[in-house]
Amino acid sequence: MEIFFSDSISGPVLTLSGDEAQHCARVLRHRAGDEINVIDGLGTLYRCTLEVADARECTASIIDTVPGFGSHPYRLTMAVCPTKNTDRYEWFAEKVTEIGVDSIVPVIGDRSERRVLKTDRLKRIVLSAVKQSLKGAIPPVCEPLSVKEFIESVPEDAVKMICYCFEDQEKVSVAQVLGDARSRPGTKDIYILIGPEGDFSPAEAELARSLGWRAVTLGPSRLRTETAAIVAATQVYSALCF
Template sequence: MHLFFTPDLNSETYTLNEDESKHSIRVLRLSQGDTINLVDGKGGLYTAVITDANPKKCALQIVNHVPNFGKRPFYVHIAVAPTKNLDRMEWFVEKAVEIGIDEISFLCCDHSERKNLNTERLQKIAISAMKQSIKAYLPKLNELQPFASFVNQCDASATFIAHLEDHNRKSLVQATVSQKNCILIGPEGDFSGREIEMAYKQGIKPVTLGPSRLRTETAALVACHTANLLHEIQVALP
């Protein structure tokens, strides 16, 4: 399936931008009359026919539209402190999108080694992963924000904090998940005691992701996969 990202698609005809036109005509060697698929990142999956195989402005005719393609009855949100090595965060974004994620927030914590973040490249990685895994929904990527700001405005009743302190923590597998959940993942040095107490005061519940000490990006991906699995099990139960 040849899949192209077209976020501004709003009519029965469309012209691919120059990069996508070149890729479709020069690289994939598609020609007039060939069929391709488009996704708008908002759940729309489209089938289109090439009407003008111009390598700079490939023209398309939309012939079919499937709304809410692959829509899931649950919502997974991971809030994570970016790693010092940005490659590791790029890996997490790519794999989380492939598995299934609806929103990613980036947190600046007391122990964070990365205090700034350009989400532009992460957005491109998310788009590529969406296309590769044949999804029609592009996850929302939020800009880096202070931990305190995030916990003060989140829905605490549906939010969990995964930390390493020896507190009374449930496994995320045992947690009662709701239709929309958020899991907080700390930086390499874990959340500070101050941040953990702040989360508790908001009503955020502590969880563990298992007996192993995980890297930040691994923990975030484990949380993403576990949340998906718990929801899928709930959907499958009679």
């Protein structure tokens, strides 16, 4: 099943432009009358009939609507410090998109070696993973902000987990935190924060703790930043999808 993305849907008609129109009309040689599947990036799939197949702009009429297409039963924000090697960060973004994530936030820690990250390429990788894994919602990739700004921006009643290495801290598992959250009222939005190769600074860890973030362990293995991120996302997915 091949999927296109449209940000221009109005009533019973939608248009594909840019790369999407190119891909539809030129690469895949779709013609007027063909049935195509289009997502709005917000969670809905539209089954459509192609009316105008032009590599500059395609127009299609909507036959049917599938809300919550490929959705998962939780809302997860992954805030992860950029890795030294950008490939590894791109790989993380692709994989958590396949598994199920709702927002990707590059955060820059006091000890981050990489302090700049271009998000354009990341957004293309995420879009491609969304289409490939048959989802209707495209997780936004935010512009980088500091770890401290991020920690302070998260709503008080969210489920907030921070993964760091300080050995003197008592830590609980992701499953334990999710279990505890189930028994209390309020939002179930989940935030996971994963630090840089050199870990968070004590000031960042202290700020998080003071604002109700729980220190979690992902298990005994020593994982790279991007592996920790995918293991954490998998633990949320596994705890809440079965």
